Amino acid sequence: LQNHQNHQQQEQEEDNPITRFQNYLRIKTAHPTPDYPSAISYLTSQAQSIGLKTLTLEFVPSKPLLLVTWEGSNPSLPSILLNSHIDSVPAEPSKWIYPPFSATKTSDGKIYARGSQDDKCIAMQYLEAIRNLKFSHNFKPIRTIHISYVPDEEIGGFNGAAKLAASEEFKDLNVGFMLDEGQASTNEKFRVFYADRSPWWLIIKALGMPGHGSRMFDNSAMEILMKSVEVMTRYREKQFDLVKAGLAMNSEVISVNPVYLKAGTPSPSGFVMNMQPSEAEAGFDVRLPPLADPDLLEKRIADEWAPHYKNMTFQLSPKGPSRDHMGRPLMTATNDSNPWWGVFEKAIVAAGGTLSKPEILASTTDARYMRQLGIPTLGFSPMTNTPILLHEHNEFLKDTVFLNGINIYESVIRSLSSFEGRDTA
Numbered sequence: 001l002q003n004h005q006n007h008q009q010q011e012q013e014e015d016n017p018i019t020r021f022q023n024y025l026r027i028k029t030a031h032p033t034p035d036y037p038s039a040i041s042y043l044t045s046q047a048q049s050i051g052l053k054t055l056t057l058e059f060v061p062s063k064p065l066l067l068v069t070w071e072g073s074n075p076s077l078p079s080i081l082l083n084s085h086i087d088s089v090p091a092e093p094s095k096w097i098y099p100p101f102s103a104t105k106t107s108d109g110k111i112y113a114r115g116s117q118d119d120k121c122i123a124m125q126y127l128e129a130i131r132n133l134k135f136s137h138n139f140k141p142i143r144t145i146h147i148s149y150v151p152d153e154e155i156g157g158f159n160g161a162a163k164l165a166a167s168e169e170f171k172d173l174n175v176g177f178m179l180d181e182g183q184a185s186t187n188e189k190f191r192v193f194y195a196d197r198s199p200w201w202l203i204i205k206a207l208g209m210p211g212h213g214s215r216m217f218d219n220s221a222m223e224i225l226m227k228s229v230e231v232m233t234r235y236r237e238k239q240f241d242l243v244k245a246g247l248a249m250n251s252e253v254i255s256v257n258p259v260y261l262k263a264g265t266p267s268p269s270g271f272v273m274n275m276q277p278s279e280a281e282a283g284f285d286v287r288l289p290p291l292a293d294p295d296l297l298e299k300r301i302a303d304e305w306a307p308h309y310k311n312m313t314f315q316l317s318p319k320g321p322s323r324d325h326m327g328r329p330l331m332t333a334t335n336d337s338n339p340w341w342g343v344f345e346k347a348i349v350a351a352g353g354t355l356s357k358p359e360i361l362a363s364t365t366d367a368r369y370m371r372q373l374g375i376p377t378l379g380f381s382p383m384t385n386t387p388i389l390l391h392e393h394n395e396f397l398k399d400t401v402f403l404n405g406i407n408i409y410e411s412v413i414r415s416l417s418s419f420e421g422r423d424t425a
Ligand code: MET
Pocket: 153, 154, 155, 156, 157, 199, 363, 364, 365
C-alpha cells in the first residue's frame, strides 16, 4: 500500500503533458459557475512558461478571455487562430464512476473528466505542440499563431466568441485561417468539420381553461400542448428515419429533440393533482443543417407546431448567425478553392494520419462567428478510436490518444504557419 501511495503521489508531482492536462481538467469549468479566473491563470502560466505572449480581455464583466501569441517572422501575413472554449457543460457526480473533476487516470490510461473531450484536450494540445516545436525542433513560424481561450461557448458564445469576433482587437489579429473543436472518431481516421448546424432553442406554450381534474373538456392547455408534441414527434421520426435508412447523416437533417416539459399547479408536496392547469410549455433543441431553409421551418412552427388559432405561442432563440456576410450558408470549402484545405490535409498525412470525408458537425461551435466574417474555419479535435462522449456521463480520453494529438498539431501548426502561398481564394 505504501508503495502504491508513493507511486500515486509521485505521478501527481510529475510535470509532463499528461499531468499538465490533468491539472487543467481539475479546474471546475462547468456551468452554471465556471471558474474562469483559475482556468485563465493556469493557461497564462503555461503559455508564459514556453515564452508566449498573453493578453486577457474582458468584453463583458466576469467573462474573461485569453489570447496567446507566438509571433511569426512575417507578422504582416494573415495569422493562424486556434480556438478552444474554457467552459464545460455540467456533470452529475453521482452518475460517474470517478468524480468529474478528478481527472482520474485508470491503469489502461483513460483520463476521466468533464471536458476531457469537449474541449479541454485541444486547449492543452495546442500549447504542448508549440512547446515541442519551439524547444525540441527549434522551429520558427513564418505566420503568427494565436490561441484564443473563450468563455461561454456552451451557452451560446454571445459573451465570448461573438464579442471577440466583433472586436477591434480581433481585427488586429488579421486571422487568415482558424481551427476550432471537432468531435471524436470511433475509428482510426480523423474527422474534420466544414460547417456546424445552427441551433434554435424553441419554446412552445399552450393556454387553456383550467378545470377540475375529473372533468372532460376540449382544449385544456395540456391537451393542446401534448397534441402539438405528437405532431413534432412525427416530424422528428421522419427526419430520423432518413438517418436510419442511411440516406443522410445525423448532421444533415433537422433534429427536433424535447429537452423539458413544464406544466402543473405546484403545491408544497408536489403538484395539485385535481386541477387541469391553464398553461403548459415544452422546450426543444432544434438544429438546422446549413442548407436547410430557416424561413420554411419557422413557417412550419407557426402553422403546425404552435399555431396561434390553438392558443399557442412560441419563442425562438438564439437568433445567431446562420449565413455569412454575403448571405451564404456558413461553410468552409474543402477543395482547391480554399488553399488552407490542402495545407491542412497534407499536414495530417505527414503526421501519419488519415482524414475521413469532411462532415457537417451535428452540434454547434464558436466557429460560426468566425465563418460569418468569411474566415475559413475547420472543426478538428484529434481523437481517433475514441467513443463520442461529449455532454455524457463518464467522459474520458485515453492518454495515448491525447499524446498522439500533440504530434498531429505539431505537424498542422508547422505547416499552416509555414504556408507562404496565396491564402485567399
Ligand atoms: C448552441 S450554442 C453551442 C453550444 C454547444 N456546443 C452545443 O452544440 O450545444
